[in-house]
Amino acid sequence: MGHEELFEQLKQAIIDQDQDAVMSSVNAALDAGVEPKTIIDQGLLPGLNVIGEQFECEDIFLPELMQSALAFQAAMAVLEPKIKESGNAGPKKGKIVLGTVKGDLHSIGKNILKLLFETSGFEVWDLGIDVDLFKFVDKANEVDADVIAMSALLTTTLVGQRDVIEALKGQGTRDKYKIIIGGGATTQAWADTIGADGWAGTAYEAVNLATKLVS
Amino acid sequence: MTRMGYAELLTPQEVRRTHEASLEVLEAVGIAAHNPKAREVFAKHGCKVDSETGVVRFPAEIIETYRVMAPPSFTFRGRDPRFDRTIPDDGPIVVTGSSAPNVVDPITGVERRATSADIATIAHLINELPGFDVFSISTLADDAPEGQFSLSRFYPALKNCLKPVRSNTPNMDDLRQVIALGELIVGGADAYRERPIINHHYCPMVSPLSMDVDSTEAVMWLTERGLPVYTTVVPNAGLTAPMTMMGALIVGNAEFLAITAFQQMIKEGTPVIYASLPTVADMRTGAYAPGAIETGMLLAAQAQLSRFYNVPAGGYIGLTNAHSNDAQSGFETGMNTVLGVSAGATLLNMGGLFSSLMAFDFAKCVIDNEIALMDKRVWRGLEFSEDNLALAEIAAVGPGGSYMGRQHTKQRMKTTAVLPRMANREMRGQWEEAGRLDINARALAEARRILAEPNLAVWDAATDAAIRDHFAGIVAGDAIPLEAPQV
Numbered sequence: 001m002g003h004e005e006l007f008e009q010l011k012q013a014i015i016d017q018d019q020d021a022v023m024s025s026v027n028a029a030l031d032a033g034v035e036p037k038t039i040i041d042q043g044l045l046p047g048l049n050v051i052g053e054q055f056e057c058e059d060i061f062l063p064e065l066m067q068s069a070l071a072f073q074a075a076m077a078v079l080e081p082k083i084k085e086s087g088n089a090g091p092k093k094g095k096i097v098l099g100t101v102k103g104d105l106h107s108i109g110k111n112i113l114k115l116l117f118e119t120s121g122f123e124v125w126d127l128g129i130d131v132d133l134f135k136f137v138d139k140a141n142e143v144d145a146d147v148i149a150m151s152a153l154l155t156t157t158l159v160g161q162r163d164v165i166e167a168l169k170g171q172g173t174r175d176k177y178k179i180i181i182g183g184g185a186t187t188q189a190w191a192d193t194i195g196a197d198g199w200a201g202t203a204y205e206a207v208n209l210a211t212k213l214v215s
Numbered sequence: 216m217t218r219m220g221y222a223e224l225l226t227p228q229e230v231r232r233t234h235e236a237s238l239e240v241l242e243a244v245g246i247a248a249h250n251p252k253a254r255e256v257f258a259k260h261g262c263k264v265d266s267e268t269g270v271v272r273f274p275a276e277i278i279e280t281y282r283v284m285a286p287p288s289f290t291f292r293g294r295d296p297r298f299d300r301t302i303p304d305d306g307p308i309v310v311t312g313s314s315a316p317n318v319v320d321p322i323t324g325v326e327r328r329a330t331s332a333d334i335a336t337i338a339h340l341i342n343e344l345p346g347f348d349v350f351s352i353s354t355l356a357d358d359a360p361e362g363q364f365s366l367s368r369f370y371p372a373l374k375n376c377l378k379p380v381r382s383n384t385p386n387m388d389d390l391r392q393v394i395a396l397g398e399l400i401v402g403g404a405d406a407y408r409e410r411p412i413i414n415h416h417y418c419p420m421v422s423p424l425s426m427d428v429d430s431t432e433a434v435m436w437l438t439e440r441g442l443p444v445y446t447t448v449v450p451n452a453g454l455t456a457p458m459t460m461m462g463a464l465i466v467g468n469a470e471f472l473a474i475t476a477f478q479q480m481i482k483e484g485t486p487v488i489y490a491s492l493p494t495v496a497d498m499r500t501g502a503y504a505p506g507a508i509e510t511g512m513l514l515a516a517q518a519q520l521s522r523f524y525n526v527p528a529g530g531y532i533g534l535t536n537a538h539s540n541d542a543q544s545g546f547e548t549g550m551n552t553v554l555g556v557s558a559g560a561t562l563l564n565m566g567g568l569f570s571s572l573m574a575f576d577f578a579k580c581v582i583d584n585e586i587a588l589m590d591k592r593v594w595r596g597l598e599f600s601e602d603n604l605a606l607a608e609i610a611a612v613g614p615g616g617s618y619m620g621r622q623h624t625k626q627r628m629k630t631t632a633v634l635p636r637m638a639n640r641e642m643r644g645q646w647e648e649a650g651r652l653d654i655n656a657r658a659l660a661e662a663r664r665i666l667a668e669p670n671l672a673v674w675d676a677a678t679d680a681a682i683r684d685h686f687a688g689i690v691a692g693d694a695i696p697l698e699a700p701q702v
Contacts, residue, residue: 058499061498061500062498062499062500062501063453063498103386103429105421105425105427105428106421108454108455112501130427130428155314155315155316155355155572156314156355156364156383156385157385158316158355159364185573187316187317187573189317189326189327189328190316190328193328202500202501202502204500
C-alpha cells in the first residue's frame with residue numbers, strides 16, 4: 001500500500017469514528033516505515049478537520065465528535081512516545097490548566113473539553129473538580145501555563161472563577177495567563193464582568209477560543 | 216366529588232420493575248460518596264463502603280427498610296402561617312425557579328447581574344401574585360458583602376414576602392447565618408424550632424450516582440435538627456445518564472432512593488420530596504435542555520414512582536431555554552407543567568426564569584403566574600358530581616334556550632373557568648386600538664402596576680433594627696421603586 005493510500009485510510013478511520021480501524025491503520029503505517037509525526041499530520045489531523053467541519057454544520061452530533069477524538073487519543077498514546085524517543089517532538093500549541101471551581105463537582109463537560117483540548121494539540125493539566133483557587137494559581141505558575149480554563153455549572157459556585165482572577169491580580173501575575181471560562185452557569189457577560197479573556201458556550205468553541213488566544 | 220385520575224406513562228408492572236432495577240444499580244454499582252461523614256452514616260447502617268474509592272453499595276433490604284420511613288407529606292412554612300403549604304394535600308404548589316445570576320432590568324429591559332434589591336423587588340411581586348405558593352429566591356445577589364453571600368439573598372426575600380421562602384447555601388457558615396436570621400425574625404431559637412420558616416433545598420446528588428461534600432454536609436446538619444430540607448436529583452440523559460428515557464429515570468430514581476435512605480438513617484421520619492430536574496441533553500451540541508418536552512415526561516414518570524413510594528413529588532418543570540417571552544417560552548412552560556400536573560406532581564418549580572435558569576424576568580414571572588393558575592385549574596379536574604351534571608338546569612333551559620342569563624350560570628361564572636388577565640381574548644380591532652400590545656408588554660405593565668403599590672409584607676421597624684444590629688454591614692433589603700425615571 002502506498003503512503004497516500006495509508007493516509008487516506010487513517011483519515012477515513014477518524015471520519016468513521018472507528019477506533020479499531022484507526023489503530024490498525026496506525027500500525028500498518030508504522031510497519032510501512034511512515035514517521036509517527038507524518039501519520040498524525042497527513043492522516044489523523046486531516047480526518048479531524050473533516051470531523052470538525054461536519055460537527056459545525058450538524059452533520060454529526062457531539063457523541064460522534066467524541067468518538068473520533070477518543071480514537072485519535074488512542075492513536076496518540078502509541079505515537080507520542082515514539083515521537084519523544086526520536087527527539088522530533090514538535091512544540092505543543094500551548095499549556096492549559098483546567099478545572100471545575102471550588103464547591104462544584106460537575107466534571108462531564110470539563111472532561112469533554114479536556115479531550116478536545118488534547119486532541120487539538122494542547123498540553124493539559126486537569127486539576128479535576130472542586131478546585132481551590134490556590135490550586136489553580138499554584139499549578140499555573142508551576143507549569144508556566146499559557147491558559148487557565150475554569151468551569152462552573154452551579155450559579156452559586158460562579159464566584160470561584162472571579163476569586164481566581166482576583167487572586168492572580170493580587171499576586172501581580174494576572175497578565176501572564178489567558179483566562180477562559182465556561183460551564184452551564186456562565187455567560188459572555190459574566191466573563192466580561194470578572195475580566196476573563198474569553199468565554200465559550202461549548203467545548204468545541206472553547207478549543208477555537210484557546211487556539212486563538214495563544215496564537 | 217372525585218378528583219381527576221392521573222396520567223400514567225408506566226404500567227404497575229413497569230413501576231415495580233423500575234424500582235427493582237434501581238435497587239440493582241444501588242447494590243451493584245453504588246454511589247460515590249465524597250463526604251466522609253456521609254460514608255460513616257452509610258457504613259453504620261448496613262451499607263458496604265469501599266474505603267479506597269468511597270463507593271457505597273446498598274443491599275436491597277437496606278433501601279427497603281429506610282425508604283418506607285419517609286412520611287407521605289412535606290410542609291413549607293411562611294412568615295405568615297396562612298401561607299403554609301403541605302403537599303400533596305395543598306398541591307399543586309407553585310414555586311419560583313431559583314438562583315439565576317442575572318435579571319432582566321424591569322426599567323431598561325437590559326439583562327444584568329442581579330442584586331439584593333432585585334431580590335426584594337421580586338419577593339414583593341411573588342407575595343402579590345396568587346399563582347405562586349413558595350418563593351424560591353430567584354436570583355443571586357451580586358452586591359453581597361464579603362461573608363454574606365446567602366444572607367444577602369435570604370434577608371431581602373424574607374423581609375418582603377409572607378409566603379414560604381426557599382433556597383440553598385454554599386457552605387456551613389452561610390447556613391448558620393441564615394438560621395440565625397430566621398431565629399431573629401420569629402423571636403428566638405425556641406420559637407424557630409416550633410416554626411422553622413426557612414425551607415432549605417440542596418442538590419447533594421451529582422449525577423451519575425455521586426454525592427458531593429458541601430450540600431451533603433448541609434443536608435446532614437439540617438436533618439439531624441429536624442429542620443425542613445429536601446433535595447433534587449438532576450439526571451441528564453446522554454451526559455450523566457444513559458440515552459434512554461428509562462435509563463435516565465433509573466439513574467435519577469436510584470439517586471432519590473439513596474438520598475432518601477440517607478436522611479432516614481440520620482433521622483427516622485424525616486419528610487422528603489421526590490424532586491427532580493430530569494433532562495435529555497441535545498446531542499447535536501451537548502446543550503442543556505430543561506425546556507424540552509422530555510423533561511415533562513420524565514417528571515411525570517417520577518410523579519408516578521412517588522406514589523409507589525408514598526411521598527410527594529415534583530421539581531423543576533416548566534423551565535425554558537428561550538431568552539425572551541416568545542412562543543417558545545410559553546409552550547415550554549405550558550406543555551411541561553400541564554404534563555407534570557396531570558401526572559400528579561404537586562410541586563412545580565416553574566416561575567420567572569429564562570435561558571435555562573440563567574436570568575429572571577419580571578414579565579415572564581407574571582405570565583408564569585397565569586400558567587400556574589391554569590395548572591391549578593387542571594388539577595381541580597372536571598369536578599364530577601351529580602349536582603355538576605346540571606340535569607335540572609338543562610331541562611329548565613330546554614332545547615334552543617340560552618344559559619347566559621341564568622342564576623345557575625351567574626353563581627358559577629367566576630369559578631368554573633380561569634379568567635386570564637394576560638392571555639388576550641379581545642377582538643382584533645380592539646387589540647389594535649389598544650396599541651397592539653403583546654403578552655410581554657401586558658405582563659411587564661402588570662408587574663410595574665403591582666410593584667408601584669406599597670408592600671404591606673415588609674416587617675416592622677423593630678424587627679428590622681434587631682436584624683440590622685445583629686449583622687453588621689448587611690444589605691438594605693429594600694425593593695427598587697419602579698416609578699424611578701429612566702436612566
